[in-house]
Amino acid sequence: GESTSFTELKGNVIMLQFTASWCSVCRREMPYIERDIWNKLKNDDFVVIGVDIDEPAEKVIKFAEDMKITYPLALDPGARIFGLFADKNSGVTRNVIIDKNGKIAHLTRLFNMKEFNIMVEKIKALLKDESE
Incomplete structure (x- = not known):
């Protein structure tokens, strides 16, 4: 990749979705991100990046294929990016929404539909603010 x-x-507006191939909660969440966020909201002002924590490129490529996701997955050797947002030893499943000014606008931990839907609405609001 690049x-x-x-x-x-x-x-x-940036969504960082921290993930790993061995994370069952991440695997449960990813189809919703693909369907309800990436496919419905992607545009020139919105970026979704899955950040795979500390796995080799070959494994990450296979993981993306297995999950049938089309949003980009980035490599995070040594969990350096993850460590900017959480303790490196804490649970992987989390999303970070960053506004157009580079400020954290929303954080999630683990996965449940109520929290997921709140995050989707937050992203929509940030994108609407951008277009005005």
């Missing part, structure tokens, strides 16, 4: 930086993405 590399990117937060600097390049500034001005966009």
Whole structure:
């Protein structure tokens, strides 16, 4: 793949979805992210990046294929990116929504539909604010 930086993405609403192939909760959440966020909300002002924690590229590619996701998965060797948002030894399943100014606008931990739906509405609100 290719590399990117937060600097390049500034001005966009960004969703970081922390994940790993061995994470059962992540696997449960990913089809919803694909269907209800990525496929419905993707546009030039919104970026979804799955951040796979500390797994080799071959495993991450197979994981994306197995999960049938089309949003990009990034590698996070040593959980360096994850460590910016959580203790490196804490549970993987979490989402970070970053507004167009680079500020954290919303965080989730684990997965339940109520929290997921709140996150979707937050993303929609941030995208609406951007277009005005």
